[in-house]
Amino acid sequence: MLDRTQIVESLHGGICEVAFTKADGTERVMKCTLSKSYLPPDTRQVLTEDGARNPNIVNVWDTEANGWRSFAIDRVKSFNRIGSLLNG
Numbered sequence: 001m002l003d004r005t006q007i008v009e010s011l012h013g014g015i016c017e018v019a020f021t022k023a024d025g026t027e028r029v030m031k032c033t034l035s036k037s038y039l040p041p042d043t044r045q046v047l048t049e050d051g052a053r054n055p056n057i058v059n060v061w062d063t064e065a066n067g068w069r070s071f072a073i074d075r076v077k078s079f080n081r082i083g084s085l086l087n088g
Helices: 004-013
Strands: 016-021 027-033 057-062 067-072 076-081
Touching (some): 004 016, 004 027
Antiparallel strands (some): 027 057, 057 067
16 A cells, blocks of 8 residues: 555645545545645645644545545555646
């Protein structure tokens, strides 16, 4: 499995699909990103603090729900890059 650095780098590069177990035990598959190219201008946040409080948690933009979500790295079942930057 990828480590935190690899996951965050992939998320900054485009859209990724992550399958994970939520805290309540249910399974979830989410398409998400950290690439500013995909974020609506009014929702862009400074991402430099990502993981500062808990290095096991990754905050991401859910491209289907159009909102910020998070997942725990130790609960990831699969992680795949499915899209790259829109403009290079």
